Amino acid sequence: MGYLLVPRLALIMGLLLLPFIIPSLYWQRVIFIVFIYALLSLGFDFLAHFVGLVSLGGGFFIGVGAYLAAILNTSLGLPPAVTIPIATIIGGAICTLLLLPCLPLRGIYFAIVTLMYPLVLMRIIEALNILGGTDGIVGVASFQSRWIEQYFIIAMVLISLFGLRRLVNEDMGLVFRGVKDNDQAVKASGISITFYKSVAVFITSALGCLGGAYLAHFYMWAGISQFALDFSIIPIAATVIGGGGTLVGPLLGTFILVPISELLRAVGTLRIVFYALILTAFIVFRSEGIMVYGQRKYHQFERWVKV
Template sequence: MSRLLLNKRFALSGLLLLVLVLPLITSNAYMIRILILTFIWTIAVYGLNLLAGYTGYLSLAHAGFFALGAYTLAILTVTVGLSYWLAFILTLVFTSIVGALIGMIALRTREHFFAIYTLCVGYIIYLIIYNWEGMTGGVRGFIGIPSPGSIGPLEFNSQISNYYLVLFFLVLTIVVIYRIVHSLQGRTFMAIRNSEDLAKTIGISTTKNKLIAFILSTFFAGLAGALFASFTRFIGPEISNITMTFDFLVYLLIGGIGTLSGPVIGTFIIVWISQELQFLQDYRMLVFGPILVILIIFAPRGISGFIIDWNLKRKAKKQQIESMKDMENNQEVKEG
């Protein structure tokens, strides 16, 4: 077990080292841009995974909260004129408050009713952004969003500096999610996912804990949206469309729902495939659809879950073989 843990740490350290030095060893600006966007989407997928994967509640308003974070930052910096980092903090607070208000109503429902309700919420957010031209720019979008403000000697005016800034928030997100999942709070979320009725019988306040998971999910969606707005510096209503939520969901399902590495694996793989198959962009679901169906049938927990389950089965088989050998040796000793 310690050897496996050591191998995992070496692999994670190597991966982190690679993403840290990558901008220094390549001059491909387009690849760096795609990586930044991938980091941002991964943060949003982690928020979705915390609610859907660990608590068992699928929110179809996730793109709406992503857009809410993006537009709130844009309005606070451009229209109101606040400094970037103050607007950034207020964006996260505002998105979480809206998430709490919507969650208090949405979480009165369960299963597919919850998904339908959040689908309606997401569509309402889209309609508000699309039609409120005086505030959001409507179909024309919102332009002139400033890049992240400097922090002391650190400035974020270049693509490379934005790369490291977004990477910092991605690593921070992974660390926070890891700590949550391996805490009592995370076990509470999983208890609700496995059986909400059973969780109630052992004294868990399911309403409070579901609301916490929903707020955390919207917080990470708002964080990703704010980073997206400041990086692209232009946003349109399409980022709140339901297709964006389905993209997040596809990333999560392929990577591995309810796993820590799933959002990273799924997002990077699908984005890479999308880049390789750009000539099929209008028909991408013809490619991803069959892949998703095959994965759901043969690997319902995604790529990461499949690897975890395969390792567990391999260990169990190895232990069974060792126990059988021990029994045979003991039998030989007795007969001798």
């Protein structure tokens, strides 16, 4: 029992204790950005390794979620406890509807199209000067207390992680994996692959919108920088580092990548150089990802002890 329980408990306790372990306010804020990236990476890993759609729409999801929450909050005066769930569900639905025409695309083509969406929306807002234009929407309400702010996102990341892990091993998850491995056979089984792909895209975009809505309340602002490319790219890097197809891996990947990127601010302009070096080192020496490597070693260790 303990064999399986220990790693899970370590992860849960580690995340729950994070606000206590980290002393400075600056690093605490960094960590909550990490959690938002973690939500995106989870969604990315789910979509890429279990449904076969490589999505670069991270920025798109975050942006839609952030703007929705900001509009709901500033013009209707709804509190964060209401705006975040609404932005998650409605935002997920909006993203899924917009991505619906692209669902027949596969692999790199789907990636390119999803990358286009945040850029297009960003330029539309800028050009038409709607939704606050380049200034964004200011005056979004913040959370009531720091504790709610912190534990809300921690709980959300944990729930999504374990929820997704369960989902992919359920019967429905096998259908998702079937869509990835062999969509012809799924069609021949009388199952609409477009429906299941859109369900999967909805799950992923809802996770992204949740992160975006949280971000809007966290910064008390929603603007076009929330369509930033970072939100699309870092989840991929995190999945590569953490190990794709494990769901936990991308989470750990973000916890390594984003703080490293912050730490490297100390070296000034050379930051990108070191960042690239670290990424390359990971890809060359541990291309399978930390989690895949770690899981294998962990299982080997157990066998080794018995002998």
